[in-house]
Amino acid sequence: MNTPVRIITLIVTLVAIIIGGTVFFRWAEGWSWLDSYFFTVVTLSTVGYGNLVPVTDIGKVGTTVFILLGLGIFAVTIQQFGMFAMRKREEHTEWLIARFQEPERTANTDDDPVMPSDLPDKT
DSSP states (O other), rough: OOOHHHHHHHHHHHHHHHHHHHHHHHHHOOOOOHHHHHHHHHHTTTTOOSSOOSSSHHHHHHHHHHHHHHHHHHHHHHHHHHHHHHHHHHHHHHHHHHHHSSSOOOOTSSSSSSOOSSOOOOO
């Protein structure tokens, strides 16, 4: 799978997990959309402020499933973006090394130098 497709797939999957978690917590816990979204992102990112806690049984079970599923997807997404950045840096480094290994050609270097004795006399 090429890089742009992989990046789009990861972003769409991550957005789907966030939307799914937000809808689930809105339904299971009866929180506002903002609280449900906030809890989803805080849980997914492993920050866990603790100001929102599921109190229903379905909310608690759903949270554990969400953590296991969502954390794996979140970790893979972060890892893939890191790999993408590393590949770009490696490509740039290889380009720089190749650039510096080329023979130096300056403006005052001639392939066929003319010797003073080859110049015509002006007398």
